[in-house]
Amino acid sequence: MLDISSVNYDNVFKRYDIKAEKEVTPEDLFEEMAPQEDPWNTIAEKLVFLEDVSSEVEDALADYEPEEVINEGLIPGMDICGELYARGVYYLPQLILAGDSMGKGIELCEEAMAQKGRKREAKGKVLMHVAEGDPHDIGKDIAAAMLKAQGYEVIDMGRDVPVEDVVDAVKEENPDVLTGTALMTTTQTAFPKVAKRLEEEGLDVTFIGAGGAVNQSFVHSFPMGVFADEAADGPYICEAVREGKDWRQIREEYDEIVPSAA
Amino acid sequence: MAKYTEMAYDDPDEMVFGEAKEPVTYGHGPQIKAGGGQVFNVTKIAPRPGAEERPEKLKTEFRKITKTILQRAVTLGFPAQEIENEWVHQMGENPVEFAKGPAIEQQAQIAEEFADEYGIATATTHTIPDLRVSEKGLRHGQDRESFYPEKVIGSFEIAAENGADVLKIESSGGMEIADYGIQRGDIKAFLFGIGYLGSIDMEWLWSQVVDIADKNNVVPGGDTNCPAANTAMFIAGGYLDKDIARTFSAITRAICAGRTLVAWEQGATGPDKDCGYEGPIVKAIAGKPTVQEGKDCSVAHADLMGNLAAQVCDGWSNESAEFHEEFSGWSSGTWAEAVGYEVSLMNTAKELGKDKELRDLYMASDRYRSPESYIIAYDNAYKIGEAMVEVGDSYYLRSKAAAEKAAELIQEANESGELQLSAHEKDTLNQIVTDLKALPDDEDKFVDECLDEYGDLPKFDPKNYGL
Numbered sequence: 001m002l003d004i005s006s007v008n009y010d011n012v013f014k015r016y017d018i019k020a021e022k023e024v025t026p027e028d029l030f031e032e033m034a035p036q037e038d039p040w041n042t043i044a045e046k047l048v049f050l051e052d053v054s055s056e057v058e059d060a061l062a063d064y065e066p067e068e069v070i071n072e073g074l075i076p077g078m079d080i081c082g083e084l085y086a087r088g089v090y091y092l093p094q095l096i097l098a099g100d101s102m103g104k105g106i107e108l109c110e111e112a113m114a115q116k117g118r119k120r121e122a123k124g125k126v127l128m129h130v131a132e133g134d135p136h137d138i139g140k141d142i143a144a145a146m147l148k149a150q151g152y153e154v155i156d157m158g159r160d161v162p163v164e165d166v167v168d169a170v171k172e173e174n175p176d177v178l179t180g181t182a183l184m185t186t187t188q189t190a191f192p193k194v195a196k197r198l199e200e201e202g203l204d205v206t207f208i209g210a211g212g213a214v215n216q217s218f219v220h221s222f223p224m225g226v227f228a229d230e231a232a233d234g235p236y237i238c239e240a241v242r243e244g245k246d247w248r249q250i251r252e253e254y255d256e257i258v259p260s261a262a
Numbered sequence: 263m264a265k266y267t268e269m270a271y272d273d274p275d276e277m278v279f280g281e282a283k284e285p286v287t288y289g290h291g292p293q294i295k296a297g298g299g300q301v302f303n304v305t306k307i308a309p310r311p312g313a314e315e316r317p318e319k320l321k322t323e324f325r326k327i328t329k330t331i332l333q334r335a336v337t338l339g340f341p342a343q344e345i346e347n348e349w350v351h352q353m354g355e356n357p358v359e360f361a362k363g364p365a366i367e368q369q370a371q372i373a374e375e376f377a378d379e380y381g382i383a384t385a386t387t388h389t390i391p392d393l394r395v396s397e398k399g400l401r402h403g404q405d406r407e408s409f410y411p412e413k414v415i416g417s418f419e420i421a422a423e424n425g426a427d428v429l430k431i432e433s434s435g436g437m438e439i440a441d442y443g444i445q446r447g448d449i450k451a452f453l454f455g456i457g458y459l460g461s462i463d464m465e466w467l468w469s470q471v472v473d474i475a476d477k478n479n480v481v482p483g484g485d486t487n488c489p490a491a492n493t494a495m496f497i498a499g500g501y502l503d504k505d506i507a508r509t510f511s512a513i514t515r516a517i518c519a520g521r522t523l524v525a526w527e528q529g530a531t532g533p534d535k536d537c538g539y540e541g542p543i544v545k546a547i548a549g550k551p552t553v554q555e556g557k558d559c560s561v562a563h564a565d566l567m568g569n570l571a572a573q574v575c576d577g578w579s580n581e582s583a584e585f586h587e588e589f590s591g592w593s594s595g596t597w598a599e600a601v602g603y604e605v606s607l608m609n610t611a612k613e614l615g616k617d618k619e620l621r622d623l624y625m626a627s628d629r630y631r632s633p634e635s636y637i638i639a640y641d642n643a644y645k646i647g648e649a650m651v652e653v654g655d656s657y658y659l660r661s662k663a664a665a666e667k668a669a670e671l672i673q674e675a676n677e678s679g680e681l682q683l684s685a686h687e688k689d690t691l692n693q694i695v696t697d698l699k700a701l702p703d704d705e706d707k708f709v710d711e712c713l714d715e716y717g718d719l720p721k722f723d724p725k726n727y728g729l
Contacts, residue, residue, distance in 0.1 A: 001275060001622055001641060002618075002619060002622035002623070002626065004622070004626040004629070007626060009630055012627065013630075013631050015501060015682050015684075016501045016502070017501035017502070017504075017684050018682055018683075018684050021684055021685060085504075088504040091447075091504055091505055091506055091507060091686060091690075092445060092497070092505040092506050093445060093446050093447030093448075093506060094447075096445045096446050097446055097447075100446075133351035133352070133355070133393075134351065135392070135393065135394070135395050135434065136489070137441070138441045138444065138445070138493055138497075141441065141445065142445060145445070158397065159395060160395055160408070184308075184350065184351065185308055185309075185310070185311045185584055186308070186309065186311060186313075186314045186350040186351060186352065187350075187351055188311060189311045189312060189314070189315075213562075213584075218311070
């Protein structure tokens with residue numbers, strides 16, 4: 001093998017990620033952002049440090065309303081995780097694990113609400129699918145985890161979903177946002193077909209299109225389509241819908257609304 | 263079938279681009295000799311969205327794609343040109359209508375015409391889409407809704423009977439567990455999904471592909487772990503990406519080598535599929551030719567080993583690019599040119615007896631750019647291969663050994679200061695080492711543990727793997 005010991009690698013590449021490493025720690029941010037009182041502090045702590053939160057939620061439900069447990073403990077905990085992710089301290093697995101734990105906590109709260117004859121009011125309802133003919137669903141799963149972490153109800157239709165099944169589900173569920181993902185250029189062609197069928201049925205819903213070979217010019221070429229380049233864009237687009245913006249307005253203000261567009 | 267328990271090469275320095283221990287010859291005209299002394303060009307171009315609507319449109323698209331690749335190759339004087347067709351979903355759904363005439367027969371005919379007229383060595387490789395979905399069933403008779411397992415095998419038959427020179431696939435067995443592991447940084451899940459389940463699925467699949475290829479006298483090439491290790495690599499991304507640690511993706515690459523090797527253990531001959539970045543590891547073990555991709559993938563993804571990937575390739579390829587017009591003509595021609603000139607450089611180096619120097623320059627360029635490029639640098643790939651063949655009879659143990667060796671190599675290089683790691687990459691690697699140490703040495707015990715731990719995941723059905 002060639003002797004490469006004399007190579008000055010500073011002249012070949014630079015590890016910008018190491019140069020830009022943040023000094024903030026999960027402990028620092030928890031201290032700064034966590035609710036002070038218990039049981040909310042403990043619930044948030046469990047989420048931030050990726051532990052099962054079930055028993056703390058069960059304990060809290062003995063003394064507090066389930067809505068309070070969600071809003072005062074679980075959501076602030078996930079907000080800290082989201083901030084750690086945004087600052088590059090937490091990576092995707094930490095976010096997903098915290099989301100798994102939060103999901104268990106939410107389930108317990110929803111059971112408690114059901115016993116009292118109430119239903120949880122999510123931030124909004126998102127119907128998700130992977131295009132017909134496409135078996136690649138990890139992107140959809142990651143996006144779903146991020147939306148759930150932000151308090152959205154997610155209805156997951158899975159992968160390889162026929163166009164008519166998507167249209168039927170939109171009719172039945174009346175979601176605030178529909179999403180479709182595809183890895184391949186030739187399966188993404190299902191998206192305009194879905195949009196056309198929704199139009200024919202007189203339905204109008206913001207339809208996030210995303211995935212490997214999918215791009216903005218394609219998604220914005222059919223009615224209702226709004227492009228998301230990253231899974232983390234999803235909650236921002238859903239938030240814009242919550243604020244009353246339709247897909248046309250979101251497209252007009254795209255660079256301001258969608259983080260990856262910047 | 264026998265598993266690999268010895269290395270094909272006595273020394274990593276024997277490995278170089280354009281040469282394999284077991285070369286394979288196929289195609290039209292002077293024929294392509296994969297691993298037979300020269301590197302050959304591979305170009306693949308995806309049809310534009312909408313072309314898949316009707317067989318006639320697809321046929322027109324593939325005619326243009328094939329001709330414009332070969333025209334550019336002849337224009338620039340390249341001695342060989344392989345055309346790869348990564349089938350779109352519709353071709354796998356209905357191969358008789360969408361693949362046979364529009365792609366397989368037509369592309370073979372054009373390849374032969376160019377070989378006859380100009381004396382260029384040509385060949386067509388058909389990569390069948392793995393339509394199978396674990397929820398519906400991965401094996402014959404299990405998917406009563408879409409019949410995907412039958413369609414996949416049927417597609418290989420149609421391709422082999424109608425003019426394909428080489429058969430390949432990016433098979434997806436174990437992906438449902440691997441995806442879970444990638445999202446959660448769970449290396450045990452990845453090891454179970456790809457190292458164990460994926461290998462079992464490869465046995466089922468490749469034993470049939472090899473039979474089909476043998477019956478039709480075509481080449482059963484090989485596979486790639488694109489659906490899992492490449493997913494990890496793409497999500498890990500570059501220096502601005504913070505979704506999964508690059509140390510995690512590096513270990514997934516080592517794990518998946520044991521799975522990709524199964525195609526060759528089942529009788530496939532190579533060359534394997536270009537996007538299998540584990541190629542240097544499996545070539546070191548088996549000595550069969552490998553096609554690789556790197557810097558000419560930039561239209562599809564960024565990777566941190568654009569030069570290094572060429573170090574021991576036998577065929578050099580671009581990544582699937584959409585067919586469209588550029589200033590100099592169709593994208594097919596532009597990619598044929600980019601790939602072809604890289605191959606010319608490699609073959610010139612061979613002619614001058616400088617191939618090992620060029621190999622080392624490719625390798626040195628990216629050796630320390632990422633943990634993943636570090637572990638597939640050919641000397642390290644060889645060490646991982648050695649660890650695998652020591653326990654080569656067990657799919658689980660050899661995948662585990664690959665992971666352990668890769669982790670050890672990265673740790674050592676980091677401690678010596680050669681390979682820089684971010685704090686997050688270090689933390690993740692330490693966790694992986696801890697998780698690997700906790701694994702049992704017995705395959706049955708491992709499988710029982712994993713079935714307990716992951717058995718309830720919604721997309722996983724042990725029956726898909728005969729468990």
